[in-house]
Amino acid sequence: MSRVVAENYSPSRDSVSPPFYTMDFNSSHLHPSLSASSASATSPTLGQLLKHVGDVRREATGDGSETPVHQVLELGSTNLEVPRSIPFVLSFNKLTYSVKARRKFKFNRLGAATDTDPVGGGSLFTTTKTLLNDISGEARDGEILAVLGASGSGKSTLIDALANRIAKGSLKGTKTLNGEVLESRMLKVISAYVMQDDLLFPMLTVEETLMFAAEFRLPRSLSKSKKRLRVQALIEQLGLKNAAKTVIGDEGHRGVSGGERRRVSIGIDIIHDPIVLFLDEPTSGLDSTSAFMVVKVLQRIAQSGSIVIMSVHQPSYRILGLLDRLIFLSRGQTVYSGSPMNLPVYFSDFGHPMPTNENRTEFALDLIRELEGSPGGTRSLVEFNKSWQNLKHSRNGGSEPDRGGLSLKEAISASISKGKLVSGATNNDAISPEFNGANFCKSSLERDGSAVEKVLLKFKKNAGTVRDSIGCCRGHWVYLSYNVLEA
Numbered sequence: 001m002s003r004v005v006a007e008n009y010s011p012s013r014d015s016v017s018p019p020f021y022t023m024d025f026n027s028s029h030l031h032p033s034l035s036a037s038s039a040s041a042t043s044p045t046l047g048q049l050l051k052h053v054g055d056v057r058r059e060a061t062g063d064g065s066e067t068p069v070h071q072v073l074e075l076g077s078t079n080l081e082v083p084r085s086i087p088f089v090l091s092f093n094k095l096t097y098s099v100k101a102r103r104k105f106k107f108n109r110l111g112a113a114t115d116t117d118p119v120g121g122g123s124l125f126t127t128t129k130t131l132l133n134d135i136s137g138e139a140r141d142g143e144i145l146a147v148l149g150a151s152g153s154g155k156s157t158l159i160d161a162l163a164n165r166i167a168k169g170s171l172k173g174t175k176t177l178n179g180e181v182l183e184s185r186m187l188k189v190i191s192a193y194v195m196q197d198d199l200l201f202p203m204l205t206v207e208e209t210l211m212f213a214a215e216f217r218l219p220r221s222l223s224k225s226k227k228r229l230r231v232q233a234l235i236e237q238l239g240l241k242n243a244a245k246t247v248i249g250d251e252g253h254r255g256v257s258g259g260e261r262r263r264v265s266i267g268i269d270i271i272h273d274p275i276v277l278f279l280d281e282p283t284s285g286l287d288s289t290s291a292f293m294v295v296k297v298l299q300r301i302a303q304s305g306s307i308v309i310m311s312v313h314q315p316s317y318r319i320l321g322l323l324d325r326l327i328f329l330s331r332g333q334t335v336y337s338g339s340p341m342n343l344p345v346y347f348s349d350f351g352h353p354m355p356t357n358e359n360r361t362e363f364a365l366d367l368i369r370e371l372e373g374s375p376g377g378t379r380s381l382v383e384f385n386k387s388w389q390n391l392k393h394s395r396n397g398g399s400e401p402d403r404g405g406l407s408l409k410e411a412i413s414a415s416i417s418k419g420k421l422v423s424g425a426t427n428n429d430a431i432s433p434e435f436n437g438a439n440f441c442k443s444s445l446e447r448d449g450s451a452v453e454k455v456l457l458k459f460k461k462n463a464g465t466v467r468d469s470i471g472c473c474r475g476h477w478v479y480l481s482y483n484v485l486e487a
């Protein structure tokens with residue numbers, strides 16, 4: 001994943017609505033004992049961490065009261081007949097995202113400057129770089145949509161664009177959920193974003209880590225026993241039963257495997273059972289078996305009624321079998337959009353039949369790379385994809401799922417009644433009455449993120465006597481560490 005900051009590029013793509021995981025609490029903010037290399041030495045226990053959750057919330061409000069754990073969004077009518085399954089379709093249409101970048105000049109032998117990008121817009125010294133160009137598609141609940149492409153093709157940018165992590169105004173195009181424009185506030189409430197790497201406390205077990213996430217992120221009104229139930233259900237869903245009592249570990253202490261660790265990170269983010277889940281390269285750095293198990297978990301999450309959208313570099317044959325829809329990108333443009341099954345016929349119609357037994361994604365990526373290096377680039381494939389999409393659309397007539405006449409808010413309410421966004425349990429007992437129907441809980445993420453920030457500042461002021469540290473884990477997740485080193 002590459003990140004180049006252009007002149008009109010905000011410090012983070014999330015400048016619109018900075019979730020706290022983007023607060024870069026680099027190691028200088030953290031007590032040395034919490035840095036990746038030495039965290040295990042003084043990693044706090046679960047008991048210590050939980051004890052201080054309440055303290056931080058109280059500290060953050062400044063008036064001694066506890067910070068509310070969740071926000072409530074009014075959804076209107078509560079008297080809903082809950083359908084057996086509520087379909088969700090996230091559609092995006094003509095997403096286009098450009099940034100200004102410095103114009104590069106080359107000097108010839110005579111010392112005259114030539115522009116290396118004469119076609120780009122912009123001024124004398126800047127050029128406009130289009131990172132996403134006219135990207136359309138859709139993702140449905142129960143399915144995994146995977147974004148593929150070579151390094152730098154725009155996969156992360158597309159995931160960011162869909163997850164509202166791009167500065168407002170610079171992204172053109174539309175995003176709808178069940179045909180209704182998707183407000184960023186709504187998306188924030190119903191979705192989760194899993195980053196590539198997470199910082200976890202090495203001395204906590206898998207179960208303790210998830211329990212702390214439940215304590216921190218689920219509504220306070222949900223009893224401990226229900227939170228425990230949610231954690232157990234999650235452990236099952238993540239395929240972590242055998243590792244539940246194993247510590248996370250680090251370089252110095254053996255702990256869970258890389259794949260298990262990745263699943264724990266996902267678990268932290270989905271503790272509230274989001275309707276839409278975004279993941280940026282969840283399989284990167286994993287061996288093929290671990291990568292397969294991670295995607296298998298994602299399939300289970302999708303099948304529990306979520307939309308899963310992920311980027312992936314080069315999925316194995318087995319992983320490909322778990323993906324429902326693919327978007328191949330080349331330099332920010334779509335070169336294929338459809339099911340993995342249609343890849344052979346697509347490329348055959350394009351005049352490049354796939355040899356049997358060839359890995360489909362490898363073949364596609366190789367051909368795309370070859371075209372990128374050719375004089376016309378991938379233009380012919382981009383155009384071919386457009387006509388292929390039109391043909392597909394005219395044949396299928398753009399089939400819409402039956403939403404039982406529910407508006408988006410009603411569909412979300414109905415989902416919550418079935419356990420989404422609160423406890424994740426499908427059993428209604430697990431939902432506290434205040435969350436039934438009309439309201440839904442927003443994760444305490446941002447609120448607690450800023451709470452942690454405030455407390456951190458306060459602690460910094462008192463650094464002379466006490467060195468307290470707060471560790472912020474990337475990926476929707478906060479741990480508090482309370483280490484009194486020099487009393």
Ligand SMILES: Nc1ncnc2c1ncn2[C@@H]1O[C@H](COP(=O)(O)OP(=O)(O)OP(=O)(O)O)[C@@H](O)[C@H]1O
Nearest residue numbers: 001002004005006009099151152153154155156157
């Ligand atoms: N703010 C920016 N200004 C200029 N160029 C940018 C900016 N952000 C990203 N890019 C460029 O956009 C392209 C797409 O980046 P992106 O991170 O989406 O690629 P990717 O497909 O996810 O790559 P990888 O697989 O390596 O993670 C890259 O060429 C990158 O250098």
